[in-house]
Amino acid sequence: MVWQTLKRWYHMLGSPRYFYTFSSRVLPWLTPIAVLTLAAGLVWGLAFAPSDYQQGNSYRIIFIHVPASSGALMGYMALGVSGLVAVVWRMKMAEVMLKAIAPFGAGLAAISLVTGALWGKPTWGTYWQWDARMTSMLILLFMYVGVIALQAVIRDPRQAARAAGLLAMVGVINVVIVKYSVEWVQTLHQGSTLKMFGESTIDPAMKYPLLLSMLGLWLLYAVNVLLRARTEVMWRERRSKWVNKLVKEGDR
Amino acid sequence: MNAFRAALGRELLVLWRSPAEIINPLFFFVMVISLFPLAISPKPELLATVAPGVLWVAALLAVMLSLDGLFRRDQESGVLDMLLTAPVMPVVPVLAKLLAHWLLTGLPLVLISPLLGHMLQLPDAALGTVMLSLLLGTPALTIVGAIGAALTVGLNRGGILLAVLVLPLYIPVLIFGAGAVSAAAGGANVDGILAILGALLALTISLGPLAVSAGLKISSGN
Amino acid sequence: MSDSSIRLELVQLGCERDDRMLFSGLSLTARAGEIWQITGANGAGKTTLLRILVGLHGFFEGERRWWQPQWQQDLLYLGHQPGVREELNPLENLRYACALNHQVGDPMAALAAVGLRGFEDVPAAHLSAGQKRRVALARLWLERKAVWVLDEPYTAIDQDGVAQLDAQMQQAAEAGSLVIYTSHHRVGDGVQRLHLENGRAEVLS
Numbered sequence: 016m017v018w019q020t021l022k023r024w025y026h027m028l029g030s031p032r033y034f035y036t037f038s039s040r041v042l043p044w045l046t047p048i049a050v051l052t053l054a055a056g057l058v059w060g061l062a063f064a065p066s067d068y069q070q071g072n073s074y075r076i077i078f079i080h081v082p083a084s085s086g087a088l089m090g091y092m093a094l095g096v097s098g099l100v101a102v103v104w105r106m107k108m109a110e111v112m113l114k115a116i117a118p119f120g121a122g123l124a125a126i127s128l129v130t131g132a133l134w135g136k137p138t139w140g141t142y143w144q145w146d147a148r149m150t151s152m153l154i155l156l157f158m159y160v161g162v163i164a165l166q167a168v169i170r171d172p173r174q175a176a177r178a179a180g181l182l183a184m185v186g187v188i189n190v191v192i193v194k195y196s197v198e199w200v201q202t203l204h205q206g207s208t209l210k211m212f213g214e215s216t217i218d219p220a221m222k223y224p225l226l227l228s229m230l231g232l233w234l235l236y237a238v239n240v241l242l243r244a245r246t247e248v249m250w251r252e253r254r255s256k257w258v259n260k261l262v263k264e265g266d267r
Numbered sequence: 268m269n270a271f272r273a274a275l276g277r278e279l280l281v282l283w284r285s286p287a288e289i290i291n292p293l294f295f296f297v298m299v300i301s302l303f304p305l306a307i308s309p310k311p312e313l314l315a316t317v318a319p320g321v322l323w324v325a326a327l328l329a330v331m332l333s334l335d336g337l338f339r340r341d342q343e344s345g346v347l348d349m350l351l352t353a354p355v356m357p358v359v360p361v362l363a364k365l366l367a368h369w370l371l372t373g374l375p376l377v378l379i380s381p382l383l384g385h386m387l388q389l390p391d392a393a394l395g396t397v398m399l400s401l402l403l404g405t406p407a408l409t410i411v412g413a414i415g416a417a418l419t420v421g422l423n424r425g426g427i428l429l430a431v432l433v434l435p436l437y438i439p440v441l442i443f444g445a446g447a448v449s450a451a452a453g454g455a456n457v458d459g460i461l462a463i464l465g466a467l468l469a470l471t472i473s474l475g476p477l478a479v480s481a482g483l484k485i486s487s488g489n
Numbered sequence: 490m491s492d493s494s495i496r497l498e499l500v501q502l503g504c505e506r507d508d509r510m511l512f513s514g515l516s517l518t519a520r521a522g523e524i525w526q527i528t529g530a531n532g533a534g535k536t537t538l539l540r541i542l543v544g545l546h547g548f549f550e551g552e553r554r555w556w557q558p559q560w561q562q563d564l565l566y567l568g569h570q571p572g573v574r575e576e577l578n579p580l581e582n583l584r585y586a587c588a589l590n591h592q593v594g595d596p597m598a599a600l601a602a603v604g605l606r607g608f609e610d611v612p613a614a615h616l617s618a619g620q621k622r623r624v625a626l627a628r629l630w631l632e633r634k635a636v637w638v639l640d641e642p643y644t645a646i647d648q649d650g651v652a653q654l655d656a657q658m659q660q661a662a663e664a665g666s667l668v669i670y671t672s673h674h675r676v677g678d679g680v681q682r683l684h685l686e687n688g689r690a691e692v693l694s
Binding site (some may be wrong): 274348350353 | 548562570572573585588589612
């Protein structure tokens with residue numbers, strides 16, 4: 016039953032035209048929810064959450080840093096999954112996604128690095144430390160750059176997407192290995208503050224605004240991906256009847 | 268199996284007849300390494316500290332640069348199209364190519380590395396580990412780099428793009444390779460690290476050639 | 490497998506490249522014993538069409554059906570480039586092609602047949618463009634494959650060579666092969682012709 020539903024979803028979302036109408040319906044309410052959630056999380060975290068007994072107010076950057084890092088990582092994983100679907104099953108929408116997911120993810124990786132550096136100065140006394148997580152994030156940024164650069168130089172959009180998809184698949188395996196290998200080198204970073212299972216080491220008064228801004232940023236990422244994918248779908252299907260009809264209706 | 272043997276013989280022959288492809292990476296390796304004592308300082312203690320990293324980074328770059336032309340000439344001459352339309356799985360000739368390429372460009376780096384390690388003032392006890400780590404690491408570098416080479420084969424500005432695509436993928440091998448040499452220089456047991464390098468090699472050998480053939484198919488227009 | 494089952498069906502085939510429709514709505518059935526000539530101006534999409542047929546280009550609309558799943562076993566494809574490495578001599582090049590394609594036959598005799606007797610061990614770098622093309626064409630004189638797909642086989646070939654190639658292609662068709670090639674040169678009478686122009690594909694006989 017679940018399988019059937021999933022399969023139907025897969026086929027529906029695999030159709031560019033269906034995707035377009037679907038996203039038209041989703042975006043009007045997803046966009047405000049995303050913006051409001053993120054704003055609420057950030058305001059709560061930056062202005063109202065208690066200050067840390069060790070780090071004072073400087074810790075507040077985690078309300079940006081942690082959501083950005085998690086978003087960047089999730090984005091790359093999504094690239095890998097899209098790559099698998101695009102390369103193995105040749106699904107057109109997965110190709111579109113490969114183009115739509117990368118830029119925002121790369122931006123988040125960059126934000127994560129900058130905020131991490133800014134946080135590092137008061138905490139460690141230096142902007143940059145080659146610790147496991149910052150190094151991993153730097154490499155993740157490099158891999159985003161690779162995916163984007165490869166798509167930029169291949170002229171045929173479908174071929175470009177499939178090439179990037181293969182690279183992203185290899186990249187996802189690499190992300191996992193890199194994570195363990197840089198941890199093996201050394202770790203200076205503090206332990207993980209949020210745990211999915213078991214007890215968190217973070218005060219609930221800080222945890223909830225953090226979760227809220229994380230959720231908000233993920234939703235915003237989703238909005239961005241949908242918008243980019245819509246543009247790409249329109250461009251790719253510009254010769255089809257439904258796009259032409261849509262454009263004419265828009266003119267009126 | 269016959270196709271593999273024929274392909275391997277052919278690849279070895281092609282490389283053997285263009286000696287620059289074999290010698291250049293080797294010279295690059297030696298030259299880059301000889302730059303470091305000049306640039307940093309010839310002080311033995313200092314050199315010995317940076318030697319594992321220098322050796323490994325130089326080997327990594329030498330392998331990567333040698334890969335840029337791995338498929339290009341076959342693509343330009345039309346051999347690649349023949350390979351992709353043949354009734355054998357593309358993995359077979361691809362494996363032959365990778366093996367031949369490593370034997371004639373990777374293996375020489377491994378063989379000369381103890382000499383360079385000695386010149387960089389590494390303790391003699393670490394020289395075996397230098398060789399062994401490169402022996403396990405360079406094939407992995409060749410295979411992973413070939414994925415990038417396959418994806419960029421049809422593009423006329425391969426070189427720097429290849430580096431952008433491939434260098435992040437080289438990092439795990441670099442870390443454990445250089446780590447093994449450092450540990451050996453410090454007198455530690457390196458069996459565990461070499462085992463990890465071996466595991467990475469096994470992973471790349473099992474999945475890499477498939478990814479390379481997939482990359483070639485994508486580059487051809489699939 | 491009987492030769493008469495050999496068949497290629499194209500159903501509403503279309504291909505777009507660099508923002509331009511090369512051809513669309515191309516439907517045809519090609520059978521054993523037929524010779525198909527594909528014509529069209531430069532850039533009309535002849536090479537792309539052949540690459541779609543042999544599975545090198547996968548971005549197209551419509552369907553391309555070969556008569557059996559392992560059609561590649563019986564395919565002899567000569568691409569736009571002759572597929573000859575300059576580091577190797579004609580014999581080595583030919584042997585490699587045969588090993589990859591599971592094609593048997595006497596390479597020396599085939600090279601002699603295309604007029605390369607005495608050039609067997611000259612590095613291909615020293616051969617002329619026509620001679621390199623002949624190295625590739627030598628495969629037509631080995632064990633006969635059921636499907637020939639030849640991209641501009643006449644390029645750089647001299648007059649005698651053209652006549653010889655005509656005869657070889659006709660002979661292959663009579664023996665039950667399906668021959669598809671691109672060129673402005675017509676092999677002989679009874680050749681089916683497919684013309685590509687301005688995004689249209691027309692079958693002329």
